Amino acid sequence: MGRRKSLRSQMLIRNLPQEELDSNDESDSSDIDEEQVHGIWIEKPFQTEAGRSYYRKLQKDGIIYRLGDDITVNDGDSSFYVGVITKLYDKAITKHSGEKYYEAIWYSRAVAKRMEIKPEYLLPDRHVNEVYLSCGRDENPTSSIIEHCNIYSKEEFFKRFPQGIPSKKKDHFARNFFVYRGVHLKVNKYTEPLNWSDYSHNLDKIEDLLVEMEETLRLPKKKAGSRGRGRPKKRSVSKNVEGDNDEYELIKEVESLSSDDASPVVSSSDEEYGTPRTPRRKIKRSRNASGSAMSTPRRTGYKQPLQITPLPIRMLSMKEFQNSPHRKARAMLHVSAIPNTLQCRDNEFTTIFTNLESAIEEETGGCLYISGTPGTGKTATVHEVVWNLQEMAREGQLAEFTFCEINGMKVTNANQAYSSLWESLTGERVTPLHAMELLDNRFNHPSPNRCSCVVLMDELDQLVTNNQKVLYNFFNWPSLPHSRLIVIAVANTMDLPERILSNRISSRLGLSRVPFEPYTHNQLETIIASRLEEVKDEELFSSDAIRFAARKVAAVSGDARRALDICRRSSELAESKDGKVTPILIHQAITEMTASPLQRVLRDLSFMQKVFLCAIVNRMRRSGFAESYVYEVVDEVDRLIKSMTTIDATELGQILQRRPEFHYILSSLSETGVLYLENKSSRNARVRLAIADDEIKLAFRGDTELRGIA
Ligand SMILES: Nc1ncnc2c1ncn2[C@@H]1O[C@H](COP(=O)(O)OP(=O)(O)OP(=O)(O)O)[C@@H](O)[C@H]1O
Numbered sequence: 001m002g003r004r005k006s007l008r009s010q011m012l013i014r015n016l017p018q019e020e021l022d023s024n025d026e027s028d029s030s031d032i033d034e035e036q037v038h039g040i041w042i043e044k045p046f047q048t049e050a051g052r053s054y055y056r057k058l059q060k061d062g063i064i065y066r067l068g069d070d071i072t073v074n075d076g077d078s079s080f081y082v083g084v085i086t087k088l089y090d091k092a093i094t095k096h097s098g099e100k101y102y103e104a105i106w107y108s109r110a111v112a113k114r115m116e117i118k119p120e121y122l123l124p125d126r127h128v129n130e131v132y133l134s135c136g137r138d139e140n141p142t143s144s145i146i147e148h149c150n151i152y153s154k155e156e157f158f159k160r161f162p163q164g165i166p167s168k169k170k171d172h173f174a175r176n177f178f179v180y181r182g183v184h185l186k187v188n189k190y191t192e193p194l195n196w197s198d199y200s201h202n203l204d205k206i207e208d209l210l211v212e213m214e215e216t217l218r219l220p221k222k223k224a225g226s227r228g229r230g231r232p233k234k235r236s237v238s239k240n241v242e243g244d245n246d247e248y249e250l251i252k253e254v255e256s257l258s259s260d261d262a263s264p265v266v267s268s269s270d271e272e273y274g275t276p277r278t279p280r281r282k283i284k285r286s287r288n289a290s291g292s293a294m295s296t297p298r299r300t301g302y303k304q305p306l307q308i309t310p311l312p313i314r315m316l317s318m319k320e321f322q323n324s325p326h327r328k329a330r331a332m333l334h335v336s337a338i339p340n341t342l343q344c345r346d347n348e349f350t351t352i353f354t355n356l357e358s359a360i361e362e363e364t365g366g367c368l369y370i371s372g373t374p375g376t377g378k379t380a381t382v383h384e385v386v387w388n389l390q391e392m393a394r395e396g397q398l399a400e401f402t403f404c405e406i407n408g409m410k411v412t413n414a415n416q417a418y419s420s421l422w423e424s425l426t427g428e429r430v431t432p433l434h435a436m437e438l439l440d441n442r443f444n445h446p447s448p449n450r451c452s453c454v455v456l457m458d459e460l461d462q463l464v465t466n467n468q469k470v471l472y473n474f475f476n477w478p479s480l481p482h483s484r485l486i487v488i489a490v491a492n493t494m495d496l497p498e499r500i501l502s503n504r505i506s507s508r509l510g511l512s513r514v515p516f517e518p519y520t521h522n523q524l525e526t527i528i529a530s531r532l533e534e535v536k537d538e539e540l541f542s543s544d545a546i547r548f549a550a551r552k553v554a555a556v557s558g559d560a561r562r563a564l565d566i567c568r569r570s571s572e573l574a575e576s577k578d579g580k581v582t583p584i585l586i587h588q589a590i591t592e593m594t595a596s597p598l599q600r601v602l603r604d605l606s607f608m609q610k611v612f613l614c615a616i617v618n619r620m621r622r623s624g625f626a627e628s629y630v631y632e633v634v635d636e637v638d639r640l641i642k643s644m645t646t647i648d649a650t651e652l653g654q655i656l657q658r659r660p661e662f663h664y665i666l667s668s669l670s671e672t673g674v675l676y677l678e679n680k681s682s683r684n685a686r687v688r689l690a691i692a693d694d695e696i697k698l699a700f701r702g703d704t705e706l707r708g709i710a
Pocket residue numbers: 334335336337338339341342343344345372373374375376377378379380381491492527560561
């Protein structure tokens with residue numbers, strides 16, 4: 001609830017004619033809350049269009065706000081935004097509160113708590129009392145208006161306040177600013193100096209200036225969806241970034257200037273900043289430590305500096321590498337060697353690209369759900385789209401946006417997704433719970449000039465929690481009007497949102513879906529051949545061999561990763577025989593990879609044994625430790641089973657009831673020699689794999705029962 005200010009103070013702020021303030025006295029006392037919080041219309045609308053009535057004036061908390069007035073706006077935190085009112089309207093005919101809106105063009109603050117302009121683009125001559133006219137505008141409920149403010153030209157401002165206004169003088173600081181330039185935040189470019197007295201309170205001139213800024217500062221856009229090929233080089237951001245410290249220094253400068261003025265006595269804090277001193281070390285003492293006869297004697301000893309035993313360095317000779325075409329081919333076929341373009345994924349690329357591009361352009365939020373079996377190029381395609389969009393943003397053809405990647409496999413706990421997103425947005429590290437609150441607050445409150453944020457949530461199934469809160473939040477935030485959050489969720493199964501979230505919620509979210517079909521043999525052939533393009537002349541792979549490998553993989557899984565693995569192994573075999581890769585060698589590689597005794601043992605395990613092994617592998621990847629506790633593995637098994645597509649709910653119930661059998665399952669696996677299990681029959685026993693986790697992945701990859709989890 002807004003606190004009612006005295007009429008005197010309102011007059012001081014606004015210099016309003018007394019009649020306008022007096023008119024307040026006639027207002028109905030029953031409307032007092034509505035008037036204070038949302039304001040009331042004090043004259044008839046001058047225009048009605050498409051269910052909206054437009055007004056010229058709003059009276060809120062006794063103060064009149066008109067079109068063209070400069071205002072400060074609540075940012076949902078302890079700071080504020082500055083804007084000029086361009087429209088005042090209500091959306092419906094009813095009298096309910098919360099339906100009165102204003103549209104504002106925002107001024108970007110040159111020095112703000114949370115920067116609206118990226119630190120690397122800040123101008124060195126910016127001033128603590130300066131704001132830039134920006135091209136951003138927003139609609140917001142009138143309840144967010146704080147009060148009027150004065151926006152002067154630079155000349156006029158310094159005539160009135162020769163020393164500037166220090167931020168600690170809160171009353172004056174938040175009410176007086178000057179404009180010297182405009183800024184286009186999407187391309188981070190500034191206009192030439194402006195004389196703001198020509199524009200102040202003149203909406204037509206401001207709008208003309210914005211059009212001019214849009215035309216002159218922004219580059220022409222590339223054809224939509226045109227695929228800028230190749231990965232753009234990483235931008236080298238100047239190390240000498242001006243950030244919050246500079247803000248602090250600037251504020252400090254102004255503060256010291258004004259304090260000089262006010263009194264010649266140097267304050268202790270000024271003194272501290274004036275002369276550099278050797279920092280004193282703080283000594284932590286416990287309450288009853290020093291000299292007490294009762295104190296426990298301190299352990300004496302000395303800390304040895306950490307010593308690192310150097311490992312022998314294996315030098316790879318470049319010559320050897322270049323002389324061996326097979327090695328070169330294997331490097332090209334390696335899954336980590338990302339090709340310039342991804343073959344056979346043009347449709348998927350275009351769908352994702354246009355969805356993201358339009359959401360960034362239109363400053364809206366959105367949710368994209370990408371599903372497909374392993375190795376179908378989901379992650380690689382999203383990365384390619386994002387690289388292209390980032391390149392466009394760098395060239396000024398698209399608004400700048402933040403990209404954040406959260407991989408379910410790389411977080412130890414699903415809630416860490418919140419911390420990762422908050423860190424990408426602000427650079428601050430906070431606990432997951434706090435991050436969730438901060439994010440919720442951010443997305444529920446308007447903010448001028450907020451840039452869009454694209455979040456890739458890869459391996460989504462790993463982010464499923466018991467109460468599904470993480471998924472719910474990440475799918476719900478994009479639908480909030482001010483979030484500008486675009487979520488790309490990637491998972492192996494089509495219907496994960498339906499299974500995890502209740503139907504009512506998942507249908508409300510309205511996810512756009514992009515399914516990635518397994519590759520056909522023709523597509524796999526193209527993918528392998530294009531990777532071998534550079535060593536084509538050497539004829540290392542016969543075309544029959546490539547076709548054979550592609551057909552073999554397409555018949556089982558359509559997994560590009562597997563096709564590449566097979567080709568790499570057969571290249572090794574061919575190299576040892578000094579020959580080229582033939583269908584026979586491909587066959588040999590496949591048999592080798594799938595028919596080892598260990599592979600046979602693994603494939604013959606029972607369903608639950610397999611699920612337990614998958615759970616152990618998942619735990620290992622998440623925590624980064626080889627060892628896990630049995631209770632952690634059991635929890636992981638629960639989670640995996642819930643996200644499985646191959647079993648129905650009743651069966652699921654039975655499996656979960658049988659869970660106490662976990663110890664028998666783990667002991668049997670330990671007896672087979674697949675894992676080490678600590679010899680105690682409790683949930684706190686530790687368990688570790690005795691074989692490479694890759695073997696498990698390889699054995700279970702084509703297993704239909706384990707679809708969606710292995
Ligand atoms: N169309 C393609 N052209 C070239 N290489 C491809 C193509 N599709 C996939 N690959 C390669 O296959 C490998 C696996 O692709 P990617 O990681 O995108 O699969 P994914 O669908 O995300 O699988 P998972 O579900 O296991 O995460 C990558 O190394 C990628 O370079």
